[in-house]
Amino acid sequence: MIGGTVAGLAVGAVAGYYAGQIVVPKKVEKPSLSGEIPLGVIYASPMEPPWLEPAVRIAINEVNEYCEILGRDIRFTFLAENAEESATKALERAQSLMARGIQAILAPCWSSLCKAILPTANERKVVLVSPGSTSPALAIPDDYLFRTPPDDSKSAIAIGRYSLEMKLKYIIPVYGKEPFGEGLYKECAKNWIARGIKVEEGLGVDPEKKEYGGEMATVRDMVVKAFQTYKKEEIGLFLLATDAVLIPLLNAIKEYPELQQIHVFDSDNAGIPTILQYAGEISARIRFKAYRYAPPSSPKYLSFVEKYKALAGFEPYSWAVCAYDAIWLMALAILMADEYSGPKIKEALPRVAENYYGASGWCALNEAGDRKYPTYEIAEVVLEENVPKWKPIGFYDAITDTIKWY
């Protein structure tokens, strides 16, 4: 009897214990990550901080407020370095950050600098997120580089669609021999040919020379020859370069009336104020058009623009918006992984991005870690009260491959 009682009590105790586990949920463990978490930032050029840093600061402040609301004892900070436009310095700076234990870095906007840092980042398993690199050569699956802007192959599709809509039949590309211009030219050439547009062999110009009167003379000769086969409105002159090269190219067009009669177009420089400042008159005269990767006009984007303008004094460029989202993505991935470790951040980041709608729009990434669904705005330089201004004229949607004209 005693034995039975004891046995019964034992069975009851065990059953009660497990029943209790089901009825009373297990206490959730407190997340282990806490303290100060530094993120690295590497600017590509000494001229970048004025327009990129405000975006980084806004993102860091908001992320810290978010952690406070969550009751997490975490504070994100950032350590900035500058690559000074040098691949060697970019690597040196990146190594210096990695050696200080940084596991996630806002990588430079330049593809050539990202390329220099990437082998080391892969080796040391440190996540890089670039807000400006777009070279398809860096669209590598399963590496440690993620990019919030779309790569050039997407831009090329958009430019191809634009060319079709403008009914262009013959295109002369002039590109700066720099990572941005040359990479985009190669992608665009493929796309134009696929869409049945005749493409002249691209004219590469030395981006360091900064004066292109002679080069434009060669282009003029090509255009004059093309007039024999095509109408003026069917000929396009595509200038694929950063604004530092684009401005002298536009100024060189002033001396060639033939070039002012055809369609002159560019990519990624829409909205840039320096074009209005230093080549506004000629741009307005030829109704120069350009694309830029542009976020959809959401309340989140508008809120970011207001904060940015209050801090910087001018409107943010699209790479600044991408930088803001890049910081958010890194921070959310760290919080999700609950560990400040490169491999964990690398695993978490694509999942975070899939569900993150940022100031730049939906940040879902493709298998190469680059933005999946870009949107582009098309703008034109016009004169308003004798002052050159950028005027948006259309919006390109990558999902449907269509342009909506305003």
Added chain:
Amino acid sequence: MMEILLDIIIFFCIYAIITLSLNIQHGYTGIFNLGLYLPILVGAIITASIPGRLAMLIYGIDSKLDFSYNNATVIDILRSKLANDPLTSIILLIITMLITITVCYVLGYLVAHPALRLPADYLALFMLCLSESMRVIGMQTDWLTGGVFGIQVINPFWWLGRYSYYGFSIFVVATALCIILIVNKISISPVGRLLKAIRENELAAESIGKDTNGIKKQCISLAFIILGLAGVLHAFWMGAVVAGGYTRVDFSYWPWLMMIMGGAGNNMGTLFGTLILVLIRRVMIISKHTFSFLPFSVVWLEPILLAIMLGIILTFRPEGILPERSRSITDYMRKILKLQ
């Protein structure tokens, strides 16, 4: 901490090699060369162009893939192959170095031939022009070094897995040590004394029957070989070659400052100067944030501090921290006869 140390060691070794070759040229022979980055860039270009393509041939990788244009894909494939093939990796490394030595030797000879006809300052600027030309050509030529994009290179130590960086570090240190030993041997040998004699009084050296022009050509060729090897090491260290990154400030002015600070004509002084400046640069990189109170970006502090250091050394200690020891005939006699 280990990684910081390794980075500093590798950086120091590469710059030690560069400054030692400069010491042979200028410290010993009195050849004023401002275009050090010509052979360094050639070494880097060879590293970018040859081992990767050779590896593609060895493994029969799809010929439709272009090493330059499809660089990322090719490097990915080669990584998986070479990670399991240490023998091929080492052979590729040796071949790269041998080709660099050959090409740089010939290049040094070809460049020296017209250059040595010029007075010292012309020669310096002539070499600078050639280096800058090479840099522009490297930047504009896609198939060579990926043009402005640059190109990723193979890592001959992938087979060491996660210890590949350590393996590479050991290799760099070993190479630097070999070069230091060779240069030291040259400097204390009759050849070294001959080079100094040419530096001190070329006419006197010629009058005793020495072919000073021929010796200077050999000196430049040797220096080019050493610089080319520095370029190979630098390219492997970076994991990529971006031709535009080889600038005169980083690969000419800094080595000159290192040599002048340490003491021209003295190998130990040169190495000492290199070590000090590498450490100062690292300290500047790490601690520059403490200067954030300045009304300008701290990025510009580096050239200003470099200029101040150079100015102070030139004004107060132009012979360097460890200047060349001048030896008297008695010193040499004692050494030869092994007298006390």
Added chain:
Amino acid sequence: MIPLQIFLTALIYSFILSLLAMGFTLQYITLNVPNLAYSSIAFFCTYLPLTFLIAKFSPYTSLPFAFILGGAISFLLFKFLKLLRERGMSLVGLMMATIVFDLVIYACMNIYAEHLSRNLQIYAASFSLTTYDFKVFGLPGILFVSAGVCISLIMLFTLLLLKTRFGIAMRAAVENYALASTHGVDVDRVLAIAWFFVGGIAGVSGALYPLWFSMDPWVGARMFITIFAACVVGGIKSIYGSILGGALIAFSEIFLCYFFSFSFPWIWSYRAVISMIVAAISIVIMPHGIAGYVSRVRERRLVKI
């Protein structure tokens, strides 16, 4: 038919380059030290027309100030080199000393460009002032101004050298420093003024540059090679030779590229190499440049006579 733009570019480039080459050569022959900071001094002054434009003045009004600024920096550099030379510094050391100035000027240029970008929202990392130039009969004003400045500075300099006591003293000092001082010439003062003048020429050339070309803080470093090439081709010890060298380099760079571009359009991206190749060939064939060749021909004729 060669487009007018090609001629315009070549002409404007040659005027500016000739002035720069002349200044570089003059500084070289006074102290026998190539001034590696020379182009930095010139291109530092390109920020003056931009500053004047921001202050709502015409960029051309900055020219006298560019002369003074360039001259002042050059004067300081001369004093520094003189101090080192008195301490027995070698040629190599003196060239390294010019690098000190080069680095400081480079940093100052970038700091100023950053200040303009950050505080005034004027993007100064890369700018061009061609839009703000005036036109004369449809031609850009910079063509006439650069021609006028180049010709008048050369004539002024020639008058100074040949017709003034200062010029005679300067020629004596350049020819033989010690002998000139024994004849009562205050050599240091003469050379200091010469360096100020040359620095001023550099400043003015720099100030004219952005009115046709695009400018960024790294142009100085790149142009140094072209300036040296111009001096070498013309004759590094001849002032008039280097003026000719500047014109030759400018025209060969533009025209060679233009003519080759019909068959090889990619040649434009190698434009920077043209001047270096021309200089390298010149060094091999005519180490003393065109001026050296001309004076040898003259000597041979005199000998024959």
